Amino acid sequence: MRDSRTVLAGAALACAMLAAPAAAIGDDAPWTAEQQAVIDAVSNGPLGIESDFDAWADGYHADWSYWRAGADAVRARAEHMGLVRDYIESGARVESFEMTPIDVIIRNEVALLRYAATETLREADGEVRVVRYASADTLVRDAGGWQVLATNIVYLPDADD
Numbered sequence: 001m002r003d004s005r006t007v008l009a010g011a012a013l014a015c016a017m018l019a020a021p022a023a024a025i026g027d028d029a030p031w032t033a034e035q036q037a038v039i040d041a042v043s044n045g046p047l048g049i050e051s052d053f054d055a056w057a058d059g060y061h062a063d064w065s066y067w068r069a070g071a072d073a074v075r076a077r078a079e080h081m082g083l084v085r086d087y088i089e090s091g092a093r094v095e096s097f098e099m100t101p102i103d104v105i106i107r108n109e110v111a112l113l114r115y116a117a118t119e120t121l122r123e124a125d126g127e128v129r130v131v132r133y134a135s136a137d138t139l140v141r142d143a144g145g146w147q148v149l150a151t152n153i154v155y156l157p158d159a160d161d
Contacts, residue, residue, distance in 0.1 A: 035104040038111045038139055041146035045097030045119060050088055057081050061140060061147040069154040091124030109141040110149075116156075132156040 031039060041059060049056045060081075065074040102114040119131045138150040 031101070031104065034106055038104050038106065038113050038146050039099075039101045039115075041139060042113065042115075042137060042148060043099055045099060045117060046084075046094045047097050048094075049084070050093055053085055053088060059148060061149045064148055064150065066151045066153070069152065074150075093122045094119060095122050095128070096120040111139040111141070111146065113137045113139060130158070132158070 046056060060077060062077065064077040064080075066077075066080045067074040097117065097119050099115050099117045102116065103112075104114075105112045114134075114136045116134050117132070121129045121131065123129060133156055134154045136152045137148050139146045140149045141147075
């Protein structure tokens with residue numbers, strides 16, 4: 001029969017093993033090639049949107065929708081793309097986009113990508129705006145690769161808040 005120290009040591013080891021993957025996520029996670037392809041599909045964020053809006057928009061499935069946590073409804077692709085196009089055409093520019101993938105789950109032709117991101121935008125009047133958010137995107141794979149089907153965002157407070 002085992003003594004209580006052996007049982008406690010085994011339990012501690014089991015807890016450590018269960019906790020280890022969560023601690024490793026986002027810290028140089030060893031993504032598979034398939035997971036990396038999902039990450040790559042969104043890794044540029046809105047960079048380059050000013051010069052080729054349509055190429056950026058093509059990364060979003062025809063049935064794509066956007067939901068901001070707390071909103072009463074989702075925003076359909078056409079409405080959202082129109083708002084973004086108007087914003088860019090007003091003279092706003094994307095200066096940088098940084099993304100930290102947290103998790104990628106792939107089941108057949110569907111993927112869930114969870115990540116944290118920071119966008120630095122320059123408004124038409126020259127003011128710089130930094131937008132931080134966490135997102136859970138659902139992507140679908142077709143012959144052309146991965147496309148975003150749904151975006152679910154929680155906007156985060158400024159670091160100074």
